[in-house]
Amino acid sequence: xxxxxxxxxxxxxxxxxxxxxxxxxxxxxxxxxxxxxxxxxxxxxxxxxxxxxxxxxxxxxxxxxxxxxxxxxxxxxxxxxxxxxxxxxxxxxxxxxxxxxxxxxxxxxxxxxx
Amino acid sequence: xxxxxxxxxxxxxxxxxxxxxxxxxxxxxxxxxxxxxxxxxxxxxxxxxxxxxxxxxxxxxxxxxxxxxxxxxxxxxxxxxxxxxxxxxxxxxxxxxxxxxxxxxxxxxxxxxxxxxxxxxxxxxxxxxxxxxxxxxxxxxxxxxxxxxxxxxxxxxxxxxxxxxxxxxxxxxxxxxxxxxxxxxxxxxxxxxxxxxxxxxxxxxxxxxxxxxxxxxxxxxxxxxxxxxxxxxxxxxx
Numbered sequence: 001x002x003x004x005x006x007x008x009x010x011x012x013x014x015x016x017x018x019x020x021x022x023x024x025x026x027x028x029x030x031x032x033x034x035x036x037x038x039x040x041x042x043x044x045x046x047x048x049x050x051x052x053x054x055x056x057x058x059x060x061x062x063x064x065x066x067x068x069x070x071x072x073x074x075x076x077x078x079x080x081x082x083x084x085x086x087x088x089x090x091x092x093x094x095x096x097x098x099x100x101x102x103x104x105x106x107x108x109x110x111x112x113x114x
Numbered sequence: 115x116x117x118x119x120x121x122x123x124x125x126x127x128x129x130x131x132x133x134x135x136x137x138x139x140x141x142x143x144x145x146x147x148x149x150x151x152x153x154x155x156x157x158x159x160x161x162x163x164x165x166x167x168x169x170x171x172x173x174x175x176x177x178x179x180x181x182x183x184x185x186x187x188x189x190x191x192x193x194x195x196x197x198x199x200x201x202x203x204x205x206x207x208x209x210x211x212x213x214x215x216x217x218x219x220x221x222x223x224x225x226x227x228x229x230x231x232x233x234x235x236x237x238x239x240x241x242x243x244x245x246x247x248x249x250x251x252x253x254x255x256x257x258x259x260x261x262x263x264x265x266x267x268x269x270x271x272x273x274x275x276x277x278x279x280x281x282x283x284x285x286x287x288x289x290x291x292x293x294x295x296x297x298x299x300x301x302x303x304x305x306x307x308x309x310x311x312x313x314x315x316x317x318x319x320x321x322x323x324x325x326x327x328x329x330x331x332x333x334x335x336x337x338x339x340x341x342x343x344x345x346x347x348x349x350x351x352x
Contacts, residue, residue: 094180096173103194105187108180 013049021054030065040074048082061091063100070104143290144283148339149263149347151286153230156261157184158285163229166255168236174281174289175232187228191248192239192277192315194220213247221248226257233264234280237329239315246329253332256352262333266321266346275317 008028011017015031022038029037030047036055037044043060046052050065057072063083071077073091081099088105096102157163163184167175168191179186195211197219202212231252237245256262267275281289293314321329323338323346330336330350339347 094176096171096176098173100171100173101190101193102171102176102188103190105185106176106180107185108183110183 008045011050013047036069046083055087142292145288145290145341145343145345146286147288147347148286148341149265149337149349150282150288152337152349153261153263154285156230157182160229164227166223166228166231168232169234170279170293172279172281174283178282187223189220191220191236195241195244210243211241213244216244217247217251221251221255223255225254226260227255229257229260231256231260231262232280233262235265235267235278237264237321238267238275238317238319239277240318242318249329250332253352258334258352260352262330262350262352264348264350266326266348267317268340268344268346269320277315277317 008026009023010028011031011033013030017031017033017035019035020038021027021033021035024039024042026043026045027037027039028045028047029050029052031049032051032053034053037052037058039056039058041059043062044056044058045062046065046067048064050063050067052066053068055069055072056067059074060076060078061071061073062078062080063085064080065082066084068086070087071085071089071091073089075091076093076095077089077091078094079085079096079100079102081097083097083100083102085101086103088107089102090107090109092109094106094108157165157179161183163179164187165179165184166187166189168189169175170190170193171188176186176188195216197216200211200216201209202215204210233252237249240248252262265280276292278290278292281291283289326338326346326348327336330348333350333352335351337349339349341347
């Protein structure tokens with residue numbers, strides 16, 4: 001695992017990981033991950049080359065590549081135009097660009113903010 | 115059916131996970147929909163509905179329903195029907211699609227899950243071998259009393275009959291977006307990316323009223339709305 005210039009932990013596109021992945025910092029995945037990803041309080045970005053087969057639990061999730069698995073985001077999910085997502089999405093807010101592909105459920109759970 | 119092989123000349127997917135660039139489209143038209151108007155009364159007055167959209171992923175539709183507190187499921191059956199793994203031979207040796215495999219991979223939901231299903235123009239463009247099995251599955255996943263909206267061409271405008279995506283932009287207004295270009299790519303054994311481009315889906319047939327009634331004969335009721343643009347809207351209730 002290398003660190004991106006922005007300070008983001010990064011999984012490069014030649015990297016393959018199988019198993020449970022957890023952490024307490026933002027993560028950029030441009031490689032392949034099979035298993036599960038837990039980043040509570042932090043964000044996951046699946047880059048354009050990323051191929052993730054995992055359930056994802058994070059604060060925010062941005063998908064530009066392919067993600068097979070359910071997404072549980074406490075804050076926000078963004079599907080960019082190149083995103084291909086097969087799985088259910090549960091989040092507070094969602095943004096989907098024209099051209100993104102989704103096979104699955106979108107469930108928006110509202111949290112009252114005062 | 116020749117359309118099967120035609121479609122597969124245009125569409126392909128690698129088993130290792132395709133990189134799909136969903137339909138690129140430009141032309142947008144709006145149309146009033148009487149079927150949608152009737153259907154929309156149900157989601158304006160109800161909470162927490164479970165809705166299934168069988169068209170291309172539509173951010174507009176997802177936003178429309180999630181803003182109202184409903185759950186929406188998105189599943190693009192037409193694109194799913196282009197999976198080359200579905201190709202098989204029938205008893206006469208003709209190339210057909212394996213409807214059993216199709217329903218193993220798609221529309222996999224518990225019985226009576228949905229309050230509303232948007233079929234859009236799916237039956238007009240779906241391969242013949244899949245239409246009845248798909249409608250049968252839709253019956254089973256729709257709740258008793260649940261409603262399904264489908265559109266049918268009233269006449270064959272030939273290969274120029276465009277396949278549209280539908281976006282809900284009002285209680286009775288749809289934005290129709292022509293699917294003009296679809297591009298899919300996959301990595302070959304050498305790692306090179308191969309790309310196929312097609313000009314969209316072709317109209318497979320024109321259903322008349324009797325065909326449509328037959329197609330939905332297991333449902334409790336069926337209502338027809340004839341529009342000016344040669345589209346017959348059908349609202350069925352399970």
